[in-house]
Amino acid sequence: MTDSDDFASATSQFRGELLAHCYRMLGSIEEAEDLVQDTYLRAWRSYDGFAGRSSVRTWLYRIATNACLTAIEQRGRRPLPSGLGDPVSEMEAAPVARTDIPWLQPFPDARAAGEFADPATVVGARAGIRLALIAALQYLSARQRAMVILRDVLEWPAADVADLLGMTTTAVNSGLRRARAELARVLPVEEDLAEPAEADRRALVERFAAAIEGADAAALSVLLRDDVELEMPPLTSWFAGRTDVLRCIDDHFLIEPGGLRLVPISANDQPAFAVYQRGGDGAYHAHALMVLSVSGTEVTRIVSFVTPDLFKLFGLPASDGIGAEAAAPPWQR
Numbered sequence: 001m002t003d004s005d006d007f008a009s010a011t012s013q014f015r016g017e018l019l020a021h022c023y024r025m026l027g028s029i030e031e032a033e034d035l036v037q038d039t040y041l042r043a044w045r046s047y048d049g050f051a052g053r054s055s056v057r058t059w060l061y062r063i064a065t066n067a068c069l070t071a072i073e074q075r076g077r078r079p080l081p082s083g084l085g086d087p088v089s090e091m092e093a094a095p096v097a098r099t100d101i102p103w104l105q106p107f108p109d110a111r112a113a114g115e116f117a118d119p120a121t122v123v124g125a126r127a128g129i130r131l132a133l134i135a136a137l138q139y140l141s142a143r144q145r146a147m148v149i150l151r152d153v154l155e156w157p158a159a160d161v162a163d164l165l166g167m168t169t170t171a172v173n174s175g176l177r178r179a180r181a182e183l184a185r186v187l188p189v190e191e192d193l194a195e196p197a198e199a200d201r202r203a204l205v206e207r208f209a210a211a212i213e214g215a216d217a218a219a220l221s222v223l224l225r226d227d228v229e230l231e232m233p234p235l236t237s238w239f240a241g242r243t244d245v246l247r248c249i250d251d252h253f254l255i256e257p258g259g260l261r262l263v264p265i266s267a268n269d270q271p272a273f274a275v276y277q278r279g280g281d282g283a284y285h286a287h288a289l290m291v292l293s294v295s296g297t298e299v300t301r302i303v304s305f306v307t308p309d310l311f312k313l314f315g316l317p318a319s320d321g322i323g324a325e326a327a328a329p330p331w332q333r
């Protein structure tokens with residue numbers, strides 16, 4: 001076995017969970033990919049000197065976390081529109097798209113698997129990756145993010161976190177208390193609510209998609225919670241409350257039946273859709289990635305990333321295979 005084979009055998013299984021870890025820290029799948037690649041490059045260069053004082057997994061997490069800490073200090077935080085100001089009550093002016101803001105990005109759940117990861121590892125990699133939590137983590141300093149993720153998501157002992165960050169255990173516990181208090185302040189209440197059973201969630205999501213595709217505002221209205229929120233980065237305006245959210249969706253999404261095609265995907269361990277819009281050529285083209293939060297029988301939050309470039313990060317076609325003659329979605333078969 002060559003050194004390359006030995007290194008790959010020892011480290012390949014952790015790539016998916018390291019990608020999820022870097023995403024939690026950074027809020028960007030693109031930057032997370034870059035830092036995981038950098039982590040493996042650094043690990044390869046120093047593999048001969050790895051003395052086995054810790055597990056390979058812990059060693060890789062140390063390299064990846066330190067790379068993320070440096071990146072955060074250089075690049076700052078990635079917000080959602082709700083992190084920039086209050087919701088607007090109506091479309092008083094044309095919404096403003098800010099492409100200069102490094103927006104938070106969604107995470108494709110399939111990428112957490114890794115090539116050789118076992119099912120338990122995949123489940124662990126997808127823990128603590130919900131969009132509202134990732135947005136809330138952006139309010140924390142780099143070290144506070146690392147503390148919360150390592151302690152509360154990955155469940156590392158405080159002593160191990162202190163060793164990685166070059167701090168005392170007392171300092172870690174103190175910093176963690178402050179970080180948790182800040183998260184409690186900014187994390188939406190919806191995240192504390194129990195989600196519906198899988199069958200109920202699937203039915204709700206299918207009804208939501210059918211209402212959007214059918215341009216049926218009445219059907220959509222009964223699915224939205226009274227205090228539902230809608231965000232559409234890179235648009236800076238966002239909306240809160242069923243009335244304003246419905247008005248915005250009715251104006252910008254429910255143009256005509258069949259105008260949009262929603263393809264079910266999974267992002268941030270939440271139900272999500274790749275939204276394709278019918279163009280003048282009759283074909284459907286990439287439009288937005290929509291991530292839903294649900295509670296009980298209602299949709300509580302909609303984040304629609306109106307950034308077609310994100311489709312390739314999810315392994316989705318820009319238009320191929322999605323045409324006017326395409327087969328009906330699963331709930332209409």
